[in-house]
Amino acid sequence: MNVLVYLIPVSLVxxxxxxxxxxxxxxxxxxxxxxxxxxxxxxPDYDDHPKE
Amino acid sequence: MSRQPHIAACPACVALPDTAAIAAQDAGRDRAHGQGAGAGEAPLLLSLPGIHCAGCISGVEGALTRQPGVISARVNLTLKRVSVQAAEGVSALDLAAVLTAAGYEAWELDAASLSMTQTDARGRYLLTRLAVAFFAMMNVMLLSVAVWSGATDATRDMFHWISAAIALPAVAFCAQPFFISAWAALRGRRLNMDVPISLAILLAAGMSLYETSQGGEAAYFDAALSLTLFLLAGRYLDHRTRSVARSAAQHLAALEVPRALRADGESVALSDLKPGDLVRVLPGTRVPVDGVVTEGASEVDRSLLTGESLPVRVSVEAALSAGEVNLTGPLLVRVTAAGADSSLHRMADLVAMAESARTRYTSLADRAARIYAPAVHLLALLAFAGWLWLSGDIRLALNIAVAVLIITCPCALGLAVPAVSTAASGRLFKDGMLIKDATALERLAEVDVVVFDKTGTLTRGQPELVMPGGNATAGSGAGRVEGSGEAHRTELRTEYTEAQSEAPGDGAVAHAAAGAVQVARQGEAAGAGLAAGYGEGHAEGQGDGHSEGHSEGHAEELVVPWDHWGAWRRCDLEITLALAQGSAHPLSRALAGALTQAGVVAADLSALREVPGDGIEALWQDTRVRLGRAAWLGAVVTEQTATWLQIGTCAPVMFPFRDHLREGAAEAVFALQDMGHEVLLLSGDVPAVVSDLAAQLGISRWQAGASPAEKAAQVTALKQAGHKVLMVGDGLNDTAALAAAHVSISPASALEATRVVSDIVLLGTSLAPLGAALRTARDATRRIRENFAIAAGYNAIAVPLALAGFATPLAAALAMSSSSVLVSLNALRLRGRGRARAVAGETAGRGNTVGSVSSGQSFGGQAPGRQSVGGETQ
Structure with a gap:
């Protein structure tokens, strides 16, 4: 059950x-x-280069 | 135009080729207007009603960013709007002209009117809470599943504590809307739906915390959170429905940019005008202020204010009110009141007062809550007292009371109404109806009497020439073929009364009589000699004259050769056309359109000049010819709208007009009558015109010359007689009646003040969706009641279990979720099946006029007229 110490915080995060x-x-x-x-x-406007 | 060929996969996107040329011409003029309307820091907003694909987006953005001074442009396709960041000095009018020239219809939007939609603060407030509630519920539910599957002792306690750590802050944050509303209700010594909700959430959380601290078995953290989540979802749906309607209403308002033209040609904001300023009002534009004419003569259209369809002549010293439309000559107006002081705004204030006096309608949900809330509290209290008396264990009794509260909490009820009204409003919005008021749908479903205004509502305020045969040249509503048995009989005027009557033969006779009366009236007015011509023409049309053309094809019917035009001589018509082409007056335009369509060639005239307010005169073969008002030409003034032609000193010849029917008006009236509603017509116009229209639409109860107060009194009287009145109107003279009615509908072409007061706004030009709207409203109300029944049924099963103490957190979670899902699914049913039924209903309605010429075709002939309406309203 010790694994819960990691798993619950991980799921919350x-x-x-x-x-x-x-x-x-x-x-x-x-x-x-x-x-x-x-x-x-x-x-196709910005296909070749980004907008700015 | 930067549109790439391969994006033209969107075929409808060949954007407005012909408007481009017009726009190019207008661009110069608009630029002159647009000076002084300098852009500040705020982005400029333009409405783009025509855009619909990726090609449009890059086309619009490309065209705008190539303009000098434009920093950036971003199209919002959902709102069909572009927001432009530009340097100072760039005006929205210029940009609109550029876009129109590039082939995209564009209108300036008044950014001030749109400020509210920019930040939908309430929507984000609810959405944020919804997201947090979802996150918290999912996590707590996971932990709860572990507990339900048999976690015990320390593990269970730990899971409960973690749940509490997530749930308590989440509840404190997410359930705020309910707490605030419940607190407000309690302070006002009322009970609303939010009181049991808040109590259930708070007690569930508090009780669970206590149980957890005691190492107890049952904790309801997940129930508290899922309650919050479901109810927030309902709240958010409700809000979205209303904010969509609100933003669309604001969009309409923003299209009317409050701007006036000073005498020196400078365009200024209305708020900058002071009494005493001089303002120029060009022909075809709306008078922006109250004022007195100091220079020029013209005719003004007061139909939006009074309901009269006849233009009124104005000259120097005449008083003008804001909202009137100037028709023929340019006017110089001295401002007497502008902005908030103008009569338009005073009227709007009256409307606001009428609004607040409006009978408060309690929605179905509120009525349900009124019974539900006390019952729930009483039940929980009884459960607590009963178990305390039976077992003497406070903790057990409290646990059961909380379970009862959670189970009975109006989760399904909270979703039942918003889910249905969202589905119904969404459907009506697609049909072009904007539901502005939350309870409008429920009220619409109860309607049994429908009151229509005439000018601008059933008609478009656009005149059309009445042919000697009683037929209208443009053929909008007139001239339908009816397949009655083997004989194809032509019905010229009353399509729908005819279609409804069981014995068509009698109807035709009665109608012929009515027609004859009208002919006699016209004949009298027109003087000797004309009566015979009219009578003949009418009889011919009524009998079999046109039936061949009708049954063979509509195209032939549209263009009636000039030599069928009875009373009018060919040379009369040629001169009339030449004269009519010289004026922008609506009657002239209608006349010119009708004659051109009939193949008349304009005569050669010289020295053509317009006499503002009177008419046009010219020389034809050295004879003076005039086209204009009856009084100007010495003819007898009639009640019917007409223009007169005089050649030399001969007796004037009359060209009678009638108001052009709005698209779908006949369909709407018929659909309403078919549903068993009584239809009334209340108009401020003269009796002749009103009775003609009433006969045309088959409305038997009508009243002409009604003042705004009379209209409101009529509606109130109907209301007191126990009827639920639906008022459909567009003018300022209708606003009091609109506010007094049970529900009110106004077309988008109405003035802002009128739209504000009505519950529903028709976005399109057609009235046809009215029937479908009533049907949808009834479906929606029925669905709401069904949902209440589902919720009640679920309570009937679950409450005894809870009272008996069998309710576990798992059972509560299951019951709550399943009833909510069930209710939502029932609401969604409205989307699919309702539509199918509406379509079926429509086909049935049309079936009565089997073989009738397609309305689309006949409206085709009216396209120029419609455009001009658009131009005026914009």
Whole structure:
């Protein structure tokens, strides 16, 4: 049962990682334009070089 | 245009080829307007109603970033909007012109009106809590599974403690919305749904903590968290539905940029105007302020304010109100009141007062909560008292009471309503209806009387020429073929009354009589000689004159050769066309369109000039010819909208008009009548016009010349008679009635104040979705009731178990999740089956006019008219 000492914190940290990622995505406006984002990758505009 | 050929996989994306040319011309003028509207630090916003693919995105962004002064541009396809960061001096109008020239329809948006949608603070507040609740519940659930599978002693205690460490902060953070709402209700000495929710969550968490500290067996941390999660999900769905509607409503408002043109041509914000300033109002634009005309003469369209369809003549010293549309000549107006003081805003304030006086509707959920909340508390208390008396063990009694609270907690109830209304609103939004109010759907489902406004609602406020045969040239609603038995009979005016009546023959006779009365009236007005012509033409049309053309094909019907036009001589028509082409007045435009379509060639005229407010005059073979108002030409003024032609000094010839029916108006009225609703028409317009329209749509109860107060009084009277009234209207004169009605709907072309007061806004131009909306609303309400029944059924099974003390944390978790899932699935059913039924209903509705010419085709002829409407409203 000693393995629980590692496993429970590990599961919590992994879950927390997901939570933090979600907050990051929320804060960086990644859910503002789902429709546009789903189509932007079709555009060849920045295929050869990045935007700036 | 940076669009690459291989992205043209989106075929509809050949963006507006013909508008490009027009836009190029307009660009110069717009630039002149756009000065002074300098852009500050805030991003410029443009609405892009036409974009829909990756090609559009890169096209728009490319076109904008190539403009000097533009720093960056980002398209939001979901909102169909682009936000531009630009240096000072770049105006949104310029950018809109650039985009329109590039082939993308673009409109300036007033950033101030959109400030609220920029940051959806409440949405993030709920979403953050939802995410935390999900994280916490998943972890606690994992630990709980271990406990349920048989962890004992120290392991169980440790798992409980870890659960507590996760659950307690999570509950404190995530359940805040419920605590706040419950606290507010308790302070107001009320009980709402959030009181039992908060109590259950708090007691579950507190009881579990105590049990854990005592090394007890049962802990309900997972139940407390899953309660929070499910209820937050309901709350978030509810919020999203409303925020989508709110943002769309704001988008509509933002399209009307509050801006005026000073006398020197400078375009300024409305807020910068002071009383005494001079403002120029160009033909075709809306009067931005209250004021007095100091220079120029013109006609103004007051239909949005009063419901009159006839334009009113104005000249120097005439008073204008904000919201009127200037039609023919440019006007110089001295401002008497602007912005918040203008009559438009005073009206909006009245509306706000009417709003607050509106009968408070208690939603189904609130009504359920009113019974539910006390019952739950009483039950839990009884359980506690009963077990305490039976066993004398406080801990056991408390445990059971908490179990009862958790089991009965309105988890399913909290989801039942939001899930259904989200599904229903989403469906209606796709059909072009914006549900602004949370309870609008429930109220819509109860409606039994529908009151329509005329001008701008059932009609588009666009005149169309009435043919001598009683047929309208553009053929919007007129001229449908009905397959009744073997005989193809043409019904010229009343499509739907006709379709409904059991004995079509009688209907036709009655109608012919009605038509004859109208002909007589027209004849009288037009003077001797004309009556015969009208009567003949009408009789011909009513009988078999047009039936061949109708049954053979619609294309032939649209263009009636000029020599079928009865009373009018060919040379009259040629002169009229030439004169009408010289004016931008709506009547002239309609006349010119109809005549051009009929193949009339314009006569040669010289010295053409427009007399603002009166008409147009010119010389034809050295004779003076005039087209204009009856009073100007010395003709008898009639109630019917008409324009007159006079050649030399001969008797004037009348061209009667009627208001162009809005698309789908007939379908909507018929669908509503078919569902058993009574349909009324209340208009501020003159009786002749109103009765004509009522007959055309088969509405038997109508009232003309109704003032705003009368309209509201009528609606209130109906309400007091126990009817639930749906009011559909667009004018400012309707706002009081809209606010007084049980539910209200207004088209997107209505003024902002009117849209604010109505519960539902029709986004498209068609009224056709009305019938489907009522059906969806009923389906939704039924679904909500079903969900309540499911929740009640689940309680009926689970509560006795809990009372008997058999409820374990595992059973609670299972029951709670399964009932929530069941309720959500039932709500989602609305999406699929409801649509199929709506379509079926529509086909059934159309079936009554079998063989009728497709409405799409007949509307095709109206395209120019529609565009001009768009131009005015923008």
């Amino acid at each position: 992994l879950g927390g990682l997901g939570l933090v990622t979600f907050f990051w995505a929320l804060r960086s406006s990644q859910f503002e334009d789902p429709e546009g984002d789903s189509r932007r990758f079709l555009s």
